[in-house]
Amino acid sequence: xxINQHLKLSVILLSTLAMSIAHADSGELTGKAKLACEAILxxxxxxxxxxxxxSLSEYFSIDFDDFxxxxxxxxxxxxxxxxxxxxPQMKSLxxxxxxxxxxxxxxxxxxTLIAYTNGLQGCIQGIKPxxxxxxxGHAYTDxxxxxxxxxxxxxTYWPFNxxxxxxxxxxxxxxxxxxxxxGQNSTQTCGHWVD
Numbered sequence: 001x002x003i004n005q006h007l008k009l010s011v012i013l014l015s016t017l018a019m020s021i022a023h024a025d026s027g028e029l030t031g032k033a034k035l036a037c038e039a040i041l042x043x044x045x046x047x048x049x050x051x052x053x054x055s056l057s058e059y060f061s062i063d064f065d066d067f068x069x070x071x072x073x074x075x076x077x078x079x080x081x082x083x084x085x086x087x088p089q090m091k092s093l094x095x096x097x098x099x100x101x102x103x104x105x106x107x108x109x110x111x112t113l114i115a116y117t118n119g120l121q122g123c124i125q126g127i128k129p130x131x132x133x134x135x136x137g138h139a140y141t142d143x144x145x146x147x148x149x150x151x152x153x154x155x156t157y158w159p160f161n162x163x164x165x166x167x168x169x170x171x172x173x174x175x176x177x178x179x180x181x182x183g184q185n186s187t188q189t190c191g192h193w194v195d
Contacts, residue, residue: 029082032058037081040093043101044141060102074098093140100135104128106147106193113193123190126151151191 029037035055042052043059062073075098078084084094102108109132113125126149128136136143 032077033080033082035059035080036078037083040078040081040084040097043097044093044138044143046143046145071098074101089140092134093138096131096135096138096141099131104132104135104143104146106195109147109193124192126189126191147193147195149191150194151189153190 035058038052038055039059042048042055048056059074059077062070062077064070064073075094078094078097084090103112109128110124113129114122115125116122128147132146135141136146
């Protein structure tokens with residue numbers, strides 16, 4: 001999507017939400033419906049203003065033991081805004097926000113994307129989850145400068161089939177089924193996410 005299309009879609013979103021909030025000021029939209037509309041607007045930008053505090057507090061206070069219930073609860077809350085289901089783009093925005101907001105910053109990515117190489121050393125993965133791509137890349141959000149990955153080290157390790165030696169004809173084929181390797185060293189790049 002080029003910058004003009006992104007700008008046009010952002011203007012549509014902002015004007016639609018502004019009308020909803022204006023209705024709230026005239027007495028037509030109050031309470032949780034107003035907070036939901038404000039939350040959609042605030043969570044669609046990378047730099048929400050201080051006026052977003054009440055709606056963001058309401059949104060992030062939705063927290064259940066089962067995370068899928070938390071996501072559904074947040075979707076239900078955002079759907080209280082009348083414009084949340086007016087277009088397919090708004091419906092997908094609500095889903096993208098519920099899946100990604102609060103989960104795609106550097107601290108969250110560093111905590112959730114740690115993987116272990118051969119059960120030994122932790123390494124933070126350098127590919128964002130699809131829910132972050134959907135949230136940050138949505139046509140109605142302005143989050144394109146999200147967290148990015150910084151490489152800090154490279155690790156070299158050898159698959160388990162090397163420990164049996166190269167003299168055994170059967171050991172390589174047996175263990176290759178487990179390692180997927182050919183007995184050669186592998187390199188893994190490690191790093192971390194920064195905002």
